[in-house]
Amino acid sequence: MDRDEIYAKVTEVLVEALGVDEDEVSPSATLTGDLGAESIDFLDIVFRLEKTFGIKIDQGELFPDNVAQNPDYVENGQVTAKGITELKAKLPHADFSGLESDPSVENVGEVFTVDAVVKFVEKKLNR
């Protein structure tokens, strides 16, 4: 399956799971900020990706759990340098450029763009 096909299917998943219009979905759109995803939606998205692509996604593999509450990652409302390094290692598909320039904990969700989900699926399928 090539990247365009994956993108089209991921778009379908997000339209179904988040009730957004297809034209709201773009590679750089963030799931929480732009598409309005809430925490339970991440579970929905994971279930749908598994079904659509026939893959198995472990808990925390695509979206890490509870970064904001993790004292190893967050200090005084800011994601620590160590936190960013570890998250980057765990989530090579995500886009950390925004979080690196402003490491406020509210920006953690911004690393999950549509493109990050597409990259994640692509890697899973090619493994």
Add this chain to the structure above:
Amino acid sequence: MRWSWIDIITDVEKGKRLVAIKNVSMAEDVLHDHFPAQVGPAGQALDPAPVMPASLLIEGMAQTAGLLVGYTGDFEEKVILGKIVKATFEREVTPGQTVRFEAHLERMDPSGANTTGTITVLDHRTGRHEHVAHVELIFSHIDQNMAGTEFPEENFVFTDNFRSLLRAAGMI
């Protein structure tokens, strides 16, 4: 048994499906408000029109499917309805009818589960079973998803409300 929208469990297969039944009765307060006698647009008196609220049929399915998820995990997790993924209704349910909820477990992992279910109704006047709704739900195992938030140690989801149903079905 206040917030119990199923009356009895009739079938259960751990990890697969659970079937529950509810008899809809005029003794239920909600049916007197949904909908009461009204005055029509031309000033004419309209009879009361008791209809089982669709939202409570979804709740009945959530209880049916939630028990299936809980039972499959040996009631170790606190299973909370996280999301109504889809609910499509084709007909209304009225007093005197028997509702049948059948929930299927689609997927379950440490963080939660998703279920699909059908609601059908037995109309005792005709003896026919009719399709009412299709409902897809997502449940969260909250202790796995809300780290940093303290919840009581005891399982407050599967309380006495449900225990007598579970006992009657031989599930506990």
